[in-house]
Amino acid sequence: NAGVMQNPRHLVRRRGQEARLRCSPMKGHSHVYWYRQLPEEGLKFMVYLQKENIIDESGMPKERFSAEFPKEGPSILRIQQVVRGDSAAYFCASSPRKETQYFGPGTRLLVL
């Protein structure tokens, strides 16, 4: 059973471009969490999804950020019109129910 996969591992974007971060949960896991780690700051919850549903997006910035977890395929975190302040490590975690979360390796986004 492969672990949680995230891609790309590193992503460079210029200001104003779009960033798409993908997360493939472990097999059989229907719960996905996204966390963000800003430079010199702790990890912060962004959004919690189940298949086809956003359950809790209280940690998502109000604008430019969106997330989905379709019936088929990976969960996508989308950042439109990126700014330098979006540069961070974005971690995805999955769980089979609301149990232990298993983390992916993260995507490091750098906005130039």
Next chain:
Amino acid sequence: KQEVTQIPAALSVPEGENLVLNCSFTDSAIYNLQWFRQDPGKGLTSLLLIQSSQREQTSGRLNASLDKSSGRSTLYIAASQPGDSATYLCAVNPRAGNNRKLIWGLGTSLAVNP
């Protein structure tokens, strides 16, 4: 509101020392608490998970304890090695709400010197 604090923020020790990292949380209503390791520029490695009903968990040279009533957990590292150098993160899984989103401390940056 659940808050997680880790002390010290940074620690530098000579190889071979036994050391203790501290994590405190403000709301004792938790499902579990987890310790992670993060190497620079790398992902998160889960070290130990303690359920709310447990007092401690052990894995090799690592021992984590949980005192839920006082809102504290400690990570004990025995006979530290240079390879233990990393940032250690504590995360709480709170009962408040129903979504199990983890609340994180800022971490303790550990340097073990040969």
